[in-house]
Amino acid sequence: MTASWDEFGMISRLFRPLSKREPGAFDLTDDAAVLPPSPGCEWVVTADALVAGVHFFPDDPPATIAKKALRVNLSDLAAMGARPRCVFMTCAFPEHFENQWIEEFSQSLGEDFDYYNITLCGGDVVATPGPLTLSITAMGEVPSHKVLRRNAAKPGDIIAVTGTLGDGALGLDLQNGKAPQCLKEEDRLYLTHRYRIPLPRVSAGQALNGIAHAGLDISDGLIADLRHMAIASGCNITIDPNRLPLSVAARSWLDARPEDIERILTGGDDYELAFSCAPEVFTELSERLDALNIITTAIGRAEVGDGKIFKINANGQRVLVEIAGGHRHG
């Protein structure tokens, strides 16, 4: 414990301002927060942990670490169609951490709290002899009995995704020195940014809720998460890898190294949503998401089955995708 380490002072100065939107957080001064849901709503709650050297690089800037830790949780709320409202955070800081680092961290969190209109409601700050470890529990709201689950895909549904796929996994590969030599500087910057600061599809999740049949985020990798959807829903899913939406940077990467399509299919760290919907509402959903500046791409179909994933191969044949396990840092 260094002399500069003052838990109560740190909480009061750096973290209390982040709790301003919720009276029930009691300025972080009580043992717990009191959180009545809005009328007609119920809470949706999720928790994720991130460890330096496992989920992000220890020398990533504090701003990107703060935002990633928050946003991976918001992505889980988005996947349920929930509107984020509040956050509980425990931080285990290495003892050598400077106050300056922690100030930048809390300031960046505050920027995201403003952007997403959410608030800190509690948590804990402790010292650790190990790496920086962050755990966030995020709470959001859905109208009562209306939540976007992963278990409701129906045979005949279109399977679609938001945004572009694979940027997170390729951004990670790039930071690990595995990018093709020829990849341009602007593409490198783009992929690094996408890996470091995910963009959870919060507004998309709410727009899908009540219309789409099933939804989840694909942070474990597209194939692994579609398999989760297929198993939970009791159907098969067939996707066409030629239809995967790719960023310019990911397209350049694949032009140089086509075999990395496997990374796009199975790599994690994408925080897009995959969803299933009846074909007749797909256009309406696409327009809703267009209005939010989020592109939507149909990549496959749900079929009668028991949880298998198929893909269309280069010869146009439908082949079973074997289970290789979802990518997961932890």
Add this chain to the structure above:
Amino acid sequence: MTASWDEFGMISRLFRPLSKREPGAFDLTDDAAVLPPSPGCEWVVTADALVAGVHFFPDDPPATIAKKALRVNLSDLAAMGARPRCVFMTCAFPEHFENQWIEEFSQSLGEDFDYYNITLCGGDVVATPGPLTLSITAMGEVPSHKVLRRNAAKPGDIIAVTGTLGDGALGLDLQNGKAPQCLKEEDRLYLTHRYRIPLPRVSAGQALNGIAHAGLDISDGLIADLRHMAIASGCNITIDPNRLPLSVAARSWLDARPEDIERILTGGDDYELAFSCAPEVFTELSERLDALNIITTAIGRAEVGDGKIFKINANGQRVLVEIAGGHRHG
């Protein structure tokens, strides 16, 4: 990542059974849990993190680590007068951890979940190159607009505590080799157990709620937490150290080394409740707590003031307790 490390398998086999009481936990298979409060209730939420080597000894048995991690959070709910209902837990396990260890850990958690009638609703399991790090967010319920806060002590109130004080701090000192030589084996066992497995005053908190004026747990140390109450309530508090309830083990320790009364006053790791109440309801509250087999001891009074703590010294004089900061591991 060792080959034996299978996050999804571990969650399914060891942690899913812990979620059985809450349909909205979806068997831990979805992105988040959906948690409507009981009719007429609102949620009380708290989060705490524990790090091996900081908050417990790395070679403590998995059972005591699991129970301590859970119970320090239940103590915060107890301090608000809430009934615990569900838990979100993120575990960062060192990669060398054996499945056997984690099985014992989850089994012990399950015992406590049964005992407290609570359920796991979500979380995360990750690997860490650092020490075992546990973060728990606990959710409980109180009837709407009825919660036990720390900011409502009134001049004239009796200040009282549950149970006995100092066992946690002395148990920690003992494990650090600082016990008096003459301390008996049974006293050593007792203090070690009290340090390792706190007994949160869950039923006491609910019994106090609505009758006591102010309440909190004293995990940061008696003086530090009474100061929190005094500052939040805008009063002073005077306590009489001769009235502190002590276990037989703590009494033996103090007989051998009287100066360690300071550890009883300022050491942390006690998870008793301190509360304030009008003198005319103290007997009723004591009887309520008696019925729960929890002893209650009046140790002082709240007075007009601005957040100061006084104690009665050996000469019967009332002296100001200087601010030395609350004990806090983290």
